[in-house]
Amino acid sequence: MGHLQRNLATTRERLRDQVAHALRAALISGELKPGQVYSAPGLAEDFGISATPVREAMLDLAREGLVEPVRNKGFRVTEVDERDLDQYSEIRMLIEVPTVGRITRSASREELEALRPVAEQIVAAARAHDLIGYLEADRRFHLSLLALAGNDRLVETVGDLRKRSRLYGLTALDESDRLIPSAEEHIELLDLMAAGDAEGAERCMSRHLGHVRSLWAEGGQKPLAAQQTRARKTAGTAGRDLGAVS
Template structure:
């Protein structure tokens, strides 16, 4: 029984670590954790109301993703992402996602695509409700599940990593200006075009969406 309890404890700790890592990624994108700033694991743990260990482990996960960097005896510094970095990440995403959406348009079934509609609508609902954490989660699920219909798991992993590395700041101000809803609605438009079987239009919409998101976040970061 002792071994079983130990295994349950390990699983619980791993789940808490994953939950903390997810919350920290969301805080990064929302601009709640600022680039160049050093945060300590005990300080963040106090905010979460938990022990420092799962926070420290979660921060190490983020360090492996390039989102933070350890600072000896101090904590973790949020890595800064330059405009050049963002341009290059967006270019990579476009090179991968635009043709992949085209392939999905040609091959995915109506049933597979319609299964994504609740997620596309959830993105809009979350934006209208000013639920930034929910918005980010739904947006991630929609994009990765849509790309997943192409059947290449490594491609999905790569795009997931690019999304993490190209996190952008000031989503709160975008929401306050009402620009988040229009960006959210592009997911429904994209889904409808893929369902229509119009590959050129779907690819153009995907490219426009990526460019739109990039320009919105750039304006916010500068403004």
Template sequence: MPHLESRTIAVQSHLRDQVADALRAALIAGELRPGVIYSAPTLAADLGVSATPVREAMLDLAREGLVEAVRNKGFRVTEMTERDLDEFTEIRTLIEVPTVGRVAATASAEQLESLRPLAQQIVTAAQEHDVLKYLESDHRFHLALLALAGNHHLVQVVADLRKRSRLFGLGSLNETGRLAASAREHIELLDLLVAGRGQDAENCMRRHLAHVRTLWADGRAEAERREPALRLGGR
């Protein structure tokens, strides 16, 4: 697995965080498959670290809903159903669409324009097929935009929803360029907000979230058609 190949991890950095990032990358790429049980010692061997930071990182991912502990075996990657996808999208739509309208009415042009570099980073990452950079920039853009509404708890709720849903399936779509259209919607949304077109911005956000939901579903289906990943836990 490319994302789990042995690599040098700096001692001075937090091993737990670096291991968690590597595991998230493997999830994105489809190298860790939903429903499969992976053992901490085997993952640790692939990463070139001890089993302890792997277990700690897996516990972090479990709290995010991405994996679940399996007694005496390891961790199983959580499977998302069509209903899960629908419910995540519904909740985000209920929160983010009206919040975008509120931001359009209250945020200054300077505040909105400060988000443009992030929006452009999303587009650039999609063009360069860098799915990890795409997700990082997308995450920062959406949360920074919502933060302009001034409700910290709202931002945290959306951040949690994104952790539970955004990592599955996009790696396979990255190879086909499917992320580019979704990336450009961030520029469109920002332009509408700067122009003060609140209703159009809400419609754009609603369409964008529906598009993301389709990407999740299509990405997951494509990943399932690909060559099965190495089942570390089943060896």
């Protein structure tokens, strides 16, 4: 029975993870709207599964700051305003720019080159309009790069900031291929770091973070219809993946 119980637990955890993945896709694409409350039973009905893994997945998202529990109702999607984005960007600038310079001076070329496949995945995902793949590769690149500084708390702090800000306006930017230039900056950054150009790497990181903030602002101004179109495509893909498990 122990083996059976482990298999059941693994299946339940996998379903929970896939529900969380589908919900993140809907959040990023804008299908789940900031400020609105969604119930676990209602979302479970959309997925065609029980409410338990949906509720567990929503609790995971709550710990990430993406939603917040509303007593006896469900979960409200966290709203991110321009002031929040400005503050998140400022903190990331204060942390990541000097850290990149320090890593450039201390990391080996082998350690930096190990990140090149991830940087290339970011570009490939942007070109393929794979929003979830883009965010996942972007997250791995930035956090793995910062990890070379040897400060776990620093990595946790930046990871938390990324979760809370997500990429505001990502869907609309994807529609106009504006994500590709931002994606290519990761490769430029790696080239500068591998060449030992610490000052150039700091300037590149500063420009990249400033670019990301401007993309958030511009993305938020795009027509809602375009965002909803991509939202249906993104969430639909995640939903198909979920259906394969459930």
